[in-house]
Amino acid sequence: MELTDIIVKFILIVIVFAISLVVAMYSTYAERKIAAFFQDRVGPNRAGPFGMLQPLADGAKMFLKEEIIPTRASGLLFIVGPSLAILTACIGSAVIPWGQKLTIGSTIIDLQVTDINVGILYIFGVVSLGVYGIMIGGWASNNKYSLLGAIRAASQNISYEISMGLSIIALLLVTGSLSLREIAEQQHSFWQGGLPWEGGWFTWNFFKQPLGFMIFIVCAFAETNRTPFDLPECETELVGGYHTEYSSMKLGFYLFAEYINMFVSSAVMATLYFGGYNFPFMDSLGLSANWIAIIGVIVLFAKIFAFIFFFMWIRWTIPRFRYDQLMNLGWKTLIPLAIANIVITGIVVTLLN
Amino acid sequence: MESLSNRKKVLEVKPLNIWERAYLPAIFKGLAITMKHFFKKPVTIKYPEQKREFSENFRGMHSLKRDEDGRERCTACGLCALSCPAEAITMTAAERQKGEENLYREEKYAAVYEINMLRCIFCGLCEEACPKEAIYLDGDIVPADYLRKDFIYGKDKLVEAPLNQ
Numbered sequence: 001m002e003l004t005d006i007i008v009k010f011i012l013i014v015i016v017f018a019i020s021l022v023v024a025m026y027s028t029y030a031e032r033k034i035a036a037f038f039q040d041r042v043g044p045n046r047a048g049p050f051g052m053l054q055p056l057a058d059g060a061k062m063f064l065k066e067e068i069i070p071t072r073a074s075g076l077l078f079i080v081g082p083s084l085a086i087l088t089a090c091i092g093s094a095v096i097p098w099g100q101k102l103t104i105g106s107t108i109i110d111l112q113v114t115d116i117n118v119g120i121l122y123i124f125g126v127v128s129l130g131v132y133g134i135m136i137g138g139w140a141s142n143n144k145y146s147l148l149g150a151i152r153a154a155s156q157n158i159s160y161e162i163s164m165g166l167s168i169i170a171l172l173l174v175t176g177s178l179s180l181r182e183i184a185e186q187q188h189s190f191w192q193g194g195l196p197w198e199g200g201w202f203t204w205n206f207f208k209q210p211l212g213f214m215i216f217i218v219c220a221f222a223e224t225n226r227t228p229f230d231l232p233e234c235e236t237e238l239v240g241g242y243h244t245e246y247s248s249m250k251l252g253f254y255l256f257a258e259y260i261n262m263f264v265s266s267a268v269m270a271t272l273y274f275g276g277y278n279f280p281f282m283d284s285l286g287l288s289a290n291w292i293a294i295i296g297v298i299v300l301f302a303k304i305f306a307f308i309f310f311f312m313w314i315r316w317t318i319p320r321f322r323y324d325q326l327m328n329l330g331w332k333t334l335i336p337l338a339i340a341n342i343v344i345t346g347i348v349v350t351l352l353n
Numbered sequence: 354m355e356s357l358s359n360r361k362k363v364l365e366v367k368p369l370n371i372w373e374r375a376y377l378p379a380i381f382k383g384l385a386i387t388m389k390h391f392f393k394k395p396v397t398i399k400y401p402e403q404k405r406e407f408s409e410n411f412r413g414m415h416s417l418k419r420d421e422d423g424r425e426r427c428t429a430c431g432l433c434a435l436s437c438p439a440e441a442i443t444m445t446a447a448e449r450q451k452g453e454e455n456l457y458r459e460e461k462y463a464a465v466y467e468i469n470m471l472r473c474i475f476c477g478l479c480e481e482a483c484p485k486e487a488i489y490l491d492g493d494i495v496p497a498d499y500l501r502k503d504f505i506y507g508k509d510k511l512v513e514a515p516l517n518q
Contacts, residue, residue: 038387042397214377317383 004107013113016093023304024259025055031259031312038316062252070142070245077140082246082253085133089260092126095119096267097181099277099297102290111297112181119180120168123268124161127223130261131157134225134232137254138242149241152323153232156222159330160229164219166338167212170345171272174208184271190280206273211341213273215334220269222330224261227315231323266307267300274303412475414492415468417512420458425512426487429463433479433488441472442479458485466511470495470504 029044029051036043044051069078099111116122131154138150175183186203193200206213222229233241243254270276277296285292321329372378398405407413418426429446447464449457456462473495479488498504 034391036395037391040390040393040396042395042399045399313384313387317387318380 008107008109009113012109012111013094016098016113017090020090020093020260020263023263023308024256025059027259027262027308028058028255029055030308031315034309034312035316038313059252062249065248067248067250068245072142073245074140074142077136078245079250081133081137081140082250082257083133084136085130085257086253086260088126088130088133089257089264092123092261092264093267095122095180096264096271097184097276098300100289100293102293104290111293115179115181117177117179120172120178120183120272123180123264124165124168127261127265128157128161130223130257133254133257134242137246138232141242141245143245145238145240146242146244149232149234149238149244153225153242156225156229156231156326156330159327160219160222160334163215163330163334163338164223166335166342167209167215167219168272170212170338170341171205171209171216173342173345173349174205180268180271180276184276184278187275187278189278189282190275203278204273204275209273209341209345211337212345213269215338215341216273217269218329218334220265221311221314222326224265224311225258226262226311228318228321229326230320231326234320262308262311263304266304266311269307270300270303276300276303412477412480412490414470414495415473415479415488415490415506415511416492417463417466417508418487418489419513419515422455422458423515424454424456424458425462426458426485427463427466428459428461428485428487429466430461430484432482432484436478436482437473438476438478439472439474441469441474443467443469463508466508468506468511470506471501 032054033043033051035041044054047053047057069075094113095116097112097115102109102111134153135150138146138148138153141147171183172178175186177183177186183205187205189203191200192203202208221227225232233243235241238244243251246254277293277300279296279299282292282296287295420426429444431444431446434440434442434444443465444463444467445465446461449460449462475490477490480490495504
């Protein structure tokens with residue numbers, strides 16, 4: 001690897017990291033503002049114009065609050081928990097392709113931190129590590145309510161990881177690749193090969209795998225612990241949830257990790273099913289490759305924000321599941337559906353070939 | 354058990370059909386409902402800048418009125434205190450001295466007039482009882498305070514500002 005490559009990668013890593021943090025920060029603002037609009041309220045409007053500085057104020061408050069570690073908590077694990085949560089949330093974005101390749105002079109900049117050929121597996125590995133953050137945090141608190149919340153989180157994540165993995169297998173049957181870059185490239189443009197009666201087809205995987213996408217998005221909600229699957233935290237029966245004993249920035253890390261997770265899973269959904277950085281008519285605009293790449297990045301972010309909005313939209317629509325309903329849905333509905341999806345996809349792929 | 358009123362209705366709980374059990378139609382319906390709210394005008398009033406208008410018959414803080422010459426109307430007859438169901442009003446009467454005709458309208462006036470705002474229930478009976486149209490509950494909400502003694506409002510807080518000020 002040349003020095004320029006290393007520098008470019010380093011800059012890219014910093015940018016991706018900064019973007020995920022800023023997006024997560026302003027997701028908290030967006031969450032409150034969108035919640036307000038859904039409830040015919042105004043929302044935060046004190047700090048700065050339209051309350052735009054609210055996340056900064058919240059962050060300052062988080063940092064300045066007193067840090068409390070319960071006497072009987074296991075000290076090291078108590079700190080490892082939130083650190084692990086935010087760490088796993090942050091490294092997930094490494095394999096997401098943010099855009100096509102940029103060409104500046106003779107250097108080609110790959111808008112992706114690393115293009116490993118098992119990108120999806122990497123994402124799955126990282127996501128399943130995320131539950132350790134919650135589990136360790138709940139365990140280390142030495143509080144039975146926290147522990148209950150953590151156990152609920154663990155069993156929920158395991159249950160939904162299965163159907164998420166199965167829904168991805170059906171996608172892999174269609175794409176034939178585990179590399180996120182390649183999957184994004186396969187969804188080039190929006191429509192391929194002439195008009196419908198001339199054998200044209202949608203390139204976006206959503207149109208090939210609608211059921212798989214439905215399963216995936218439901219599982220994504222469960223994996224990011226968002227409503228209606230936010231059982232790890234519950235004010236009514238668990239006092240607070242896995243983070244009951246946490247205060248100041250350690251709590252902040254947990255909350256922050258949730259928003260980063262939301263951002264990353266939105267990016268993954270946009271890449272896997274909604275064409276990533278591809279957009280309709282991208283070849284017929286007559287722009288240079290670099291411009292297409294830049295517009296692609298913007299388009300990808302538009303898709304990501306649409307998904308984040310959808311996450312918040314759902315939050316103010318559907319009430320929280322009961323625990324047995326959650327398990328019923330996961331094991332008795334989603335897993336059979338995902339398996340059926342694999343079988344159908346397999347048959348169709350075999351017949352088409 | 355036999356129904357007493359004969360109006361008992363046997364509740365039928367039909368099992369959900371496959372369409373209902375898929376939840377998705379219901380979820381989309383719910384999403385449409387919340388989305389409608391997204392475009393509604395906020396009903397919140399931005400409080401410190403904007404204040405909600407009180408209704409016509411809102412009863413707020415009391416004020417002791419002055420007449421057209423700026424003299425206090427209250428003659429310390431005590432009817433307001435008598436009519437007060439919460440016994441929030443107390444007063445001490447005093448006789449008007451020579452040279453004070455521009456201050457008090459009648460020969461008798463209230464030297465001390467106190468309303469305990471912690472006791473007051475804002476029923477408006479003092480307003481109705483007053484024969485001199487001296488007391489009205491036309492003020493704002495009684496502000497919060499830290500000490501109980503600060504809720505006993507004397508004439509300094511109750512009497513209207515003089516006319517030529």
